[in-house]
Amino acid sequence: MYCCNRRGAVKGIVGFVILFNACQLCYFVSRSWPLSGRAPEPTIQSTGFSFHQGKPWPAIPSFRPWLADPELAPLSSCEAYFGNGFTRVYSLLEFEKEKADDQLGPGSFQCHFSETLQTSICEGKQVVMNPQNITMTKGGESLESVVHRSEEDELPTYSEGAFQIISEHKTSGKLVDQEMLDNFMPGGQVRPHRIRMLLESMQVIQKSEAVCSEIAGPTLFVTRYEYANLFHTVTDWYSAYASSRVIGLKQRPRVVLLDGHCKSALEDGWEVLFSGVEYAKHFSGSVCFEHAIFAPLGYNTALFEALGSSLPCQGCSVTELEEKFDSSKTARLREFGEVFTAAFDVPNFLPDGAHQNESGKRELKLLFIRRENYMAHPRHSGKLEVRLSNEEELLTALQKWSADMSKDSNEAFNLIVVNGLFAHMTLAEQIRAVQASSIIIGAHGAGLTHIIFSKPGTVVFEMLSPLYMRPHYRFISQWLGSDYHYLVTRGSSVNCSQVVASLSMIVPDLVKQTDMIV
Ligand SMILES: *[C@@H]1O[C@H](CO)[C@@H](O)[C@H](O)[C@H]1NC(C)=O
Numbered sequence: 165m166y167c168c169n170r171r172g173a174v175k176g177i178v179g180f181v182i183l184f185n186a187c188q189l190c191y192f193v194s195r196s197w198p199l200s201g202r203a204p205e206p207t208i209q210s211t212g213f214s215f216h217q218g219k220p221w222p223a224i225p226s227f228r229p230w231l232a233d234p235e236l237a238p239l240s241s242c243e244a245y246f247g248n249g250f251t252r253v254y255s256l257l258e259f260e261k262e263k264a265d266d267q268l269g270p271g272s273f274q275c276h277f278s279e280t281l282q283t284s285i286c287e288g289k290q291v292v293m294n295p296q297n298i299t300m301t302k303g304g305e306s307l308e309s310v311v312h313r314s315e316e317d318e319l320p321t322y323s324e325g326a327f328q329i330i331s332e333h334k335t336s337g338k339l340v341d342q343e344m345l346d347n348f349m350p351g352g353q354v355r356p357h358r359i360r361m362l363l364e365s366m367q368v369i370q371k372s373e374a375v376c377s378e379i380a381g382p383t384l385f386v387t388r389y390e391y392a393n394l395f396h397t398v399t400d401w402y403s404a405y406a407s408s409r410v411i412g413l414k415q416r417p418r419v420v421l422l423d424g425h426c427k428s429a430l431e432d433g434w435e436v437l438f439s440g441v442e443y444a445k446h447f448s449g450s451v452c453f454e455h456a457i458f459a460p461l462g463y464n465t466a467l468f469e470a471l472g473s474s475l476p477c478q479g480c481s482v483t484e485l486e487e488k489f490d491s492s493k494t495a496r497l498r499e500f501g502e503v504f505t506a507a508f509d510v511p512n513f514l515p516d517g518a519h520q521n522e523s524g525k526r527e528l529k530l531l532f533i534r535r536e537n538y539m540a541h542p543r544h545s546g547k548l549e550v551r552l553s554n555e556e557e558l559l560t561a562l563q564k565w566s567a568d569m570s571k572d573s574n575e576a577f578n579l580i581v582v583n584g585l586f587a588h589m590t591l592a593e594q595i596r597a598v599q600a601s602s603i604i605i606g607a608h609g610a611g612l613t614h615i616i617f618s619k620p621g622t623v624v625f626e627m628l629s630p631l632y633m634r635p636h637y638r639f640i641s642q643w644l645g646s647d648y649h650y651l652v653t654r655g656s657s658v659n660c661s662q663v664v665a666s667l668s669m670i671v672p673d674l675v676k677q678t679d680m681i682v
């Protein structure tokens with residue numbers, strides 16, 4: 165798996181070179197903390213953090229409430245993995261419910277523990293962040309300005325009091341000790357575990373000690389490791405989304421990145437999915453967050469954890485679950501995909517049959533997700549390790565096959581091959597291409613994680629090298645309920661006529677299915 169050897173993690177990394185770093189200076193609005201003597205203006209560089217009003221959640225077909233009910237999410241159920249298994253609450257500080265809406269009272273802190281995922285979503289009210297006591301690079305720089313920077317420098321270390329919580333009652337001191345942390349934030353495989361480190365450094369202080377400016381509303385803190393790789397970034401997005409739902413946020417939160425990575429093209433996803441995003445080190449002084457939520461590491465999400473287990477979760481539609489609840493089925497990954505595509509404003513595509521062109525033929529799109537060489541992050545050479553050496557040949561073969569089919573007047577549809585040069589497309593363009601497709605084909609690589617954003621009924625076709633028989637996309641297809649096919653390559657090249665032959669068998673079934681939809 166990717167996680168255990170951080171230095172070796174360049175394998176299979178997919179990311180994008182950003183040629184510019186649009187850094188705008190912008191002062192963000194904040195009101196001063198009422199009880200402090202002096203409230204220094206925190207200034208941050210960048211945009212997107214200046215409004216108090218969060219974005220509403222998009223309305224999506226597959227949404228189901230994220231109830232914290234142990235009966236709905238027994239230990240190894242799909243709901244415990246993908247939904248709300250965070251049912252055991254550890255109150256660390258004078259937790260009081262606010263009468264009105266069941267939310268945390270001021271100056272309190274608690275963690276929601278998932279026994280299944282062995283991690284917690286923690287939240288606090290009136291949490292102070294002191295960026296000067298967090299050691300890491302600034303983050304958000306252009307890639308070429310930080311080439312060779314070490315990953316260790318980009319990840320945070322916290323000195324005592326980097327985070328504080330303002331209490332009205334409890335005497336000052338450490339919030340939580342190691343022994344207590346073992347209960348709800350075990351380090352597990354990831355060492356050092358940065359969220360555990362953060363909690364270890366957390367102090368309780370008195371109101372009179374707080375000098376900071378406040379940011380109202382919910383703010384989600386996220387620590388990213390492999391930020392330039394789509395698979396790992398999706399695990400981070402999923403964690404952030406699940407945390408927002410488990411906590412019951414009525415609007416999409418702002419995000420503060422607790423890492424110092426440079427800018428990547430995937431950063432757009434954070435902007436679009438949430439109500440603004442900012443790097444922790446871009447705040448110039450102490451900031452008080454009215455409501456701080458700490459999302460688990462991507463490594464602790466089902467998407468990552470369940471790769472190693474043989475979790476028998478089958479993706480299904482939400483209607484199916486509503487009709488009959490089944491703990492071995494899930495619609496959560498689809499729900500996440502829908503929220504994501506809706507956030508990008510990608511219209512819900514009509515079934516394929518509904519797209520007819522002038523000749524009266526229907527159109528099916530086959531998206532070929534390409535793997536290109538490019539520099540993904542500061543430690544990367546710009547060369548992919550696993551690559552299909554004859555991608556161009558395969559593209560030509562697919563185009564010829566589709567052209568022959570289109571000429572055949574007996575065929576009731578046209579197959580359009582889309583050349584998915586994703587390294588040259590924005591995230592929004594990529595998601596549009598994915599949503600428009602009925603078949604997604606590609607060599608094993610993080611780019612295939614895009615299948616999460618595909619529409620129901622999409623066929624996935626993966627080309628696997630015998631040296632890298634990894635299960636990621638087979639499992640993800642299963643959790644989505646998508647139809648998965650694969651072909652093992654010979655060495656680094658694939659037999660094009662075999663790919664075409666396999667697809668020729670798949671297409672008639674697909675056409676039949678879309679016939680039923682129309
Ligand atoms: C936190 O940072 C401030 C400003 O640099 C410094 O004065 C203080 O000593 C730091 N606290 C700790 C515990 O390192």
Ligand SMILES: *[C@@H]1O[C@H](CO)[C@@H](O)[C@H](O)[C@H]1NC(C)=O
Binds near residue numbers: 521522523525570
């Ligand atoms: C309809 O499909 C045919 C066959 O692929 C193609 O030649 C034609 O340009 C298409 N028409 C439109 C309007 O897309």
Ligand SMILES: *[C@@H]1O[C@H](CO)[C@@H](O)[C@H](O)[C@H]1NC(C)=O
Binds near residue numbers: 661
């Ligand atoms: C590709 O596969 C076909 C059918 O299995 C086979 O006849 C052909 O020899 C293969 N081509 C190569 C280059 O291996």
